[in-house]
Amino acid sequence: MGDDGGRTAAQGLALPWADGAFPPATVSGRRAAWEALMGLALHEASHALASDDVPVGALVVDADGRLVGLGRNRREETGDPTAHAEVLALRQAAATRGEWRLTGCTLVVTLEPCVMCAGALLSARVRRLVLGAWDPKAGATGSVWDLVRDQRANHAVEVVGGVREDECGAILRDFFDTRR
Numbered sequence: 001m002g003d004d005g006g007r008t009a010a011q012g013l014a015l016p017w018a019d020g021a022f023p024p025a026t027v028s029g030r031r032a033a034w035e036a037l038m039g040l041a042l043h044e045a046s047h048a049l050a051s052d053d054v055p056v057g058a059l060v061v062d063a064d065g066r067l068v069g070l071g072r073n074r075r076e077e078t079g080d081p082t083a084h085a086e087v088l089a090l091r092q093a094a095a096t097r098g099e100w101r102l103t104g105c106t107l108v109v110t111l112e113p114c115v116m117c118a119g120a121l122l123s124a125r126v127r128r129l130v131l132g133a134w135d136p137k138a139g140a141t142g143s144v145w146d147l148v149r150d151q152r153a154n155h156a157v158e159v160v161g162g163v164r165e166d167e168c169g170a171i172l173r174d175f176f177d178t179r180r
């Protein structure tokens with residue numbers, strides 16, 4: 001943090017990429033970056049367990065790779081049906097940036113977004129979606145529907161799927177297994 005503390009904080013936590021080096025130019029470099037970010041999303045997902053919420057975590061980084069939004073599923077905690085991880089991360093990112101357009105941003109989430117969250121990604125003009133586990137029952141970014149790459153929409157989102165898929169699926173399976 002510099003001597004402009006408040007401004008720096010509002011611009012988000014700096015992640016360990018060199019200036020101008022996000023996303024990395026090589027395929028292996030990008031994969032490593034998505035895996036590192038997914039680790040943060042998985043950590044956020046684990047906090048949902050305290051309120052008995054389904055453990056899904058999400059974050060938003062801007063075009064320079066700075067963290068600008070973080071969220072986890074809080075439906076049980078808040079009683080809000082729209083309190084999905086992605087929506088909360090997008091809201092925080094918009095607040096951090098001071099505008100609703102999240103142009104150039106990447107949303108990272110442990111589970112493939114639902115219809116509502118896929119719509120929110122389009123509404124926010126997010127550039128890229130990085131997801132962990134696919135959701136063959138309700139996924140709306142490639143599984144059941146593909147809203148973010150529908151040519152009828154006025155915006156398209158690049159989708160990177162299956163990042164740390166096993167871990168992202170395991171935290172959900174463990175959650176549901178203990179509730180049988």
Ligand SMILES: [Zn+2]
Pocket residue numbers: 084085086113114115116117118
């Ligand atoms: Zn959702």
